[in-house]
Amino acid sequence: MKKFHIAYCIASLLAASDEAIAEAVSGGTVEEMRGSLKAMLDDGIEFLTIADCDNTHKNGSCAGHEAADELG
Numbered sequence: 001m002k003k004f005h006i007a008y009c010i011a012s013l014l015a016a017s018d019e020a021i022a023e024a025v026s027g028g029t030v031e032e033m034r035g036s037l038k039a040m041l042d043d044g045i046e047f048l049t050i051a052d053c054d055n056t057h058k059n060g061s062c063a064g065h066e067a068a069d070e071l072g
């Protein structure tokens with residue numbers, strides 16, 4: 001059985017309020033994060049995993065991990 005990282009839908013994040021974005025992602029100002037999210041969408045990345053994920057689909061969502069893996 002596989003485990004999956006939870007991922008945000010980037011389009012939904014972009015539609016969310018500044019407060020919601022600030023809570024969901026970190027690493028800069030809300031304006032910077034909106035810019036980063038838009039750039040990801042432009043690259044065809046639709047999802048942003050919450051934890052570090054080393055096995056993502058092309059669209060950014062988690063492709064799954066064997067259950068033995070420790071998930072952060």
Ligand SMILES: [Zn+2]
Nearest residue numbers: 005053054062
């Ligand atoms: Zn993952």
